Amino acid sequence: MRLIRKNIDTLKGILEKNKRLARLKPLLSAVDEFYFGTDKVTTLPHIVDHMDIKRYMTFVIVGLLPATIASVYFWGLRVLAVIAVSYIFGGLVEAAFAIVRKKEIHEGFLVTGLLFPLTLPPSIPLWVVAVGVMFGTLFGKEAFGGTGRNIFNPAIVGRIFLTIAFPTIMTIVWNEPFHSGLGGFQRYFADALTQATPLALFKAEKVITHYGDLLLGNSMGCIGETFRLGIILGGIFLILAKISNWRLPLSCIVSVIVFASIGNYFAPDKFAPALFQILSGGFLLGAFFMVTDPVTAPFTKAGKWIGGVIFGFLVVLIRGLSGYVEAVMFSILLLNVFAPLIDHLVLDVKYQKNKGIK
Amino acid sequence: MPSVRTFKGGYRFVNFEGQPKDVLEEALIPQRVTIPLRQGFGGEGNCVVSPGEKVCAGQIIGSNDHGVSSPVHATINGVVEEVRRINYFKRDCLMVSIKGDGTSDYQKVQGATPHWEHLEPIELERILYLSGVTALDREGIPTQMRSSVILPEDACAIIVHGVGSEPYNISQNILLQGKNTLRLIEGIRILHKIMPNAKVYLALNSQRKKTLEELLKLSAQYDWLEAYALEPKYPQGYDEMLVPTLLKQKFPYGYSAANIGAVIVNLQAVLQAYEAVVEGKPLIERTIALCGPAFKEPVHIKARIGTALKDLVSLRIKEGMIPRFVLNGILTGPELKDLTLPIDKAYSQIIAIPENHRREFLSFLQFGPQSDSYSHTFLAKFYPTTKKTCETNKHGEERACISCNYCEEVCPVAIIPHLLSKYVQRNIIDETVMNLRIFNCIECGLCSYVCPSKIPLAKHIKDGQERLTIQGCDRNQCILPYFSNLKGIEEYRGAKKL
Numbered sequence: 001m002r003l004i005r006k007n008i009d010t011l012k013g014i015l016e017k018n019k020r021l022a023r024l025k026p027l028l029s030a031v032d033e034f035y036f037g038t039d040k041v042t043t044l045p046h047i048v049d050h051m052d053i054k055r056y057m058t059f060v061i062v063g064l065l066p067a068t069i070a071s072v073y074f075w076g077l078r079v080l081a082v083i084a085v086s087y088i089f090g091g092l093v094e095a096a097f098a099i100v101r102k103k104e105i106h107e108g109f110l111v112t113g114l115l116f117p118l119t120l121p122p123s124i125p126l127w128v129v130a131v132g133v134m135f136g137t138l139f140g141k142e143a144f145g146g147t148g149r150n151i152f153n154p155a156i157v158g159r160i161f162l163t164i165a166f167p168t169i170m171t172i173v174w175n176e177p178f179h180s181g182l183g184g185f186q187r188y189f190a191d192a193l194t195q196a197t198p199l200a201l202f203k204a205e206k207v208i209t210h211y212g213d214l215l216l217g218n219s220m221g222c223i224g225e226t227f228r229l230g231i232i233l234g235g236i237f238l239i240l241a242k243i244s245n246w247r248l249p250l251s252c253i254v255s256v257i258v259f260a261s262i263g264n265y266f267a268p269d270k271f272a273p274a275l276f277q278i279l280s281g282g283f284l285l286g287a288f289f290m291v292t293d294p295v296t297a298p299f300t301k302a303g304k305w306i307g308g309v310i311f312g313f314l315v316v317l318i319r320g321l322s323g324y325v326e327a328v329m330f331s332i333l334l335l336n337v338f339a340p341l342i343d344h345l346v347l348d349v350k351y352q353k354n355k356g357i358k
Numbered sequence: 359m360p361s362v363r364t365f366k367g368g369y370r371f372v373n374f375e376g377q378p379k380d381v382l383e384e385a386l387i388p389q390r391v392t393i394p395l396r397q398g399f400g401g402e403g404n405c406v407v408s409p410g411e412k413v414c415a416g417q418i419i420g421s422n423d424h425g426v427s428s429p430v431h432a433t434i435n436g437v438v439e440e441v442r443r444i445n446y447f448k449r450d451c452l453m454v455s456i457k458g459d460g461t462s463d464y465q466k467v468q469g470a471t472p473h474w475e476h477l478e479p480i481e482l483e484r485i486l487y488l489s490g491v492t493a494l495d496r497e498g499i500p501t502q503m504r505s506s507v508i509l510p511e512d513a514c515a516i517i518v519h520g521v522g523s524e525p526y527n528i529s530q531n532i533l534l535q536g537k538n539t540l541r542l543i544e545g546i547r548i549l550h551k552i553m554p555n556a557k558v559y560l561a562l563n564s565q566r567k568k569t570l571e572e573l574l575k576l577s578a579q580y581d582w583l584e585a586y587a588l589e590p591k592y593p594q595g596y597d598e599m600l601v602p603t604l605l606k607q608k609f610p611y612g613y614s615a616a617n618i619g620a621v622i623v624n625l626q627a628v629l630q631a632y633e634a635v636v637e638g639k640p641l642i643e644r645t646i647a648l649c650g651p652a653f654k655e656p657v658h659i660k661a662r663i664g665t666a667l668k669d670l671v672s673l674r675i676k677e678g679m680i681p682r683f684v685l686n687g688i689l690t691g692p693e694l695k696d697l698t699l700p701i702d703k704a705y706s707q708i709i710a711i712p713e714n715h716r717r718e719f720l721s722f723l724q725f726g727p728q729s730d731s732y733s734h735t736f737l738a739k740f741y742p743t744t745k746k747t748c749e750t751n752k753h754g755e756e757r758a759c760i761s762c763n764y765c766e767e768v769c770p771v772a773i774i775p776h777l778l779s780k781y782v783q784r785n786i787i788d789e790t791v792m793n794l795r796i797f798n799c800i801e802c803g804l805c806s807y808v809c810p811s812k813i814p815l816a817k818h819i820k821d822g823q824e825r826l827t828i829q830g831c832d833r834n835q836c837i838l839p840y841f842s843n844l845k846g847i848e849e850y851r852g853a854k855k856l
Binding site for chain 2: 001033035036037038039040041042043044045046047048049050051052053054055056058059104106107108146147148149240241242243245294295297299300347351
């Protein structure tokens with residue numbers, strides 16, 4: 001601790017003397033604040049909550065940990081390299097903008113940097129990860145003015161960009177997960193196979209993968225989406241910690257059940273059964289960790305319910321009727337687009353002019 | 359047990375360190391007091407003494423029979439030293455300094471008698487007015503002598519509250535010790551005699567089962583008196599929340615409960631009304647709770663009004679600590695910077711918390727067994743019996759709003775603080791924010807408390823209100839149209855300007 005303090009103080013001294021390096025100050029103060037917190041005191045109210053954004057984002061990462069650790073087990077240690085690349089290159093963009101804007105670095109990136117690699121196929125080349133995360137941070141977030149002002153979830157923007165720019169890399173090659181012994185903890189990567197994910201299998205051959213395999217991760221798919229039990233537990237942990245709101249995940253799940261059941265009843269060869277829809281693809285990861293991103297989701301309570309219903313409807317629709325199987329990410333993007341409109345309408349109803357006070 | 363009443367939103371502050379103990383100490387009679395002529399509710403009184411004059415405790419030294427006000431008394435026996443204007447809570451106020459002779463006796467209020475039942479209401483009102491008790495609480499107690507904005511016959515409800523929803527509250531055990539429970543009922547009967555049209559609501563803390571049961575039993579004798587158990591959730595003790603929870607009525611935000619005919623008084627005010635009428639004791643003393651971790655021993659203290667703050671607190675602060683002193687409410691109360699200023703009728707808690715500039719290593723990774731938070735991310739939520747720390751550190755840097763909605767969830771008046779704050783910061787000060795009911799804000803400060811981005815939301819909302827008012831969009835346009843029979847609005851405006 002003292003060593004860090006000393007280093008930061010030395011660096012501060014250097015920055016103060018050197019005019020050109022002085023631009024890097026936001027970076028250093030971010031590191032300083034990261035380690036040592038703040039010395040500022042309150043004005044009014046005289047006391048404030050101990051919670052801050054750093055802790056908020058740390059908790060989201062803790063919620064993602066079960067899925068992340070499991071993904072290393074399934075796909076080998078290479079996953080760690082993918083995550084590292086995502087943090088480093090996304091961090092570079094973030095830092096560059098902080099320096100140009102002369103503003104502090106927002107901790108929201110800590111979550112994007114982890115969430116983005118979890119949505120990628122295990123065999124993805126590292127340079128593609130770098131391109132994707134830079135694009136996502138740049139156009140998903142910084143172009144709008146940084147965390148808090150962004151309309152789209154940056155991780156999703158990066159993912160969609162990659163899907164459209166590199167379709168072969170993103171959709172064709174999938175790996176067979178390790179599922180015995182120490183698995184991926186002692187191997188660098190899993191063998192690549194040209195086989196389809198459960199969703200694609202259903203689309204092509206109407207095969208429904210075993211639900212137990214889907215739940216425990218013994219199926220093909222993106223890095224962080226297959227260990228669904230861990231995702232559910234992590235998501236529930238966040239809800240219990242009051243980090244994410246329960247309304248959105250619940251309404252998403254309920255709406256998928258309803259719409260998928262309707263679809264499956266009338267056109268069983270196009271629409272998969274409800275439970276399969278919930279347990280396949282990135283739906284759970286999306287519902288618990290991406291839709292709930294408070295910045296881009298509707299913020300009103302009613303808006304959250306409406307948003308969840310729209311999301312579920314879009315997922316079922318895109319999965320059933322379009323050529324894509326990546327319905328979740330498109331639906332999240334569309335939901336982000338609709339979020340301001342939903343909020344606006346909800347507020348209009350809630351605060352009607354003649355309704356009076358309270 | 360009656361059902362517990364509460365409201366939507368709010369936050370319960372539990373178990374902060376430095377709660378005042380159930381000990382009552384009597385402060386010494388001070389050598390010198392400084393008495394502001396504007397205390398509690400009402401305008402400033404005209405000074406009726408001059409330097410060099412001999413006064414005795416309980417003698418009226420300031421009164422104004424024309425404006426809305428109540429008399430102010432000398433609180434010790436002695437000689438008037440000087441009369442001068444001082445900046446007191448950001449307003450200019452006339453102060454009378456008295457050098458005392460150390461004796462503790464006082465002059466009784468004229469006409470006070472234990473057999474008050476035989477008195478006419480107007481006589482009771484005169485006794486209350488002359489004793490100065492009528493200036494207590496936010497809108498005073500109405501009498502024919504214009505001590506509040508309404509007249510006694512306009513009052514349709516009296517709310518006596520001892521909910522104690524703040525992080526630090528004056529102890530009920532101290533206020534109601536000994537025979538004070540019976541005195542409280544007696545005091546309520548006196549108030550009811552003055553305001554016979556009013557139903558009396560006794561609002562009590564649902565957690566204090568013993569007091570609650572006792573008062574429920576006592577209140578059952580009177581059909582106009584009813585006791586209610588309220589959840590001690592902040593800001594339940596605010597007039598704005600008591601009216602909707604108890605009366606099921608809208609509150610004219612920005613105006614007062616008196617405007618809709620509700621008189622709200624706290625337990626100590628009722629007890630002091632009893633003392634004035636039965637024992638003839640003028641309002642020269644207050645029981646004040648000294649709370650907060652910066653006190654060596656947080657206790658209650660009974661002190662004469664006008665005693666300098668430093669006489670009360672300076673020897674009780676922990677060694678080597680320079681704390682921040684806050685009056686009455688830790689969230690919204692004014693900071694007491696100048697300790698030479700005196701205490702007045704409105705004091706009930708003095709809170710001292712350490713100024714904490716200390717930086718904490720990796721603060722966001724701490725388990726926080728003593729950290730209070732609205733979110734469930736600290737261990738403190740699992741240890742409800744552990745005392746929570748209370749200091750002034752901000753615990754984080756200010757960041758952009760992430761719309762986590764904590765502020766909306768805790769807002770007791772159902773507005774959306776983060777949205778209003780964004781509008782105000784982007785200079786959109788027009789009908790939009792008025793429609794979002796910016797004027798409903800009661801400035802309880804909870805939104806600023808819970809915000810993980812450390813945005814001063816309550817301040818932004820207040821800024822927005824002020825800027826709207828400058829543009830000519832008054833709160834009258836938002837609030838008044840929804841109320842048909844507000845009473846005493848003109849007087850209220852007059853009293854505010856005083």
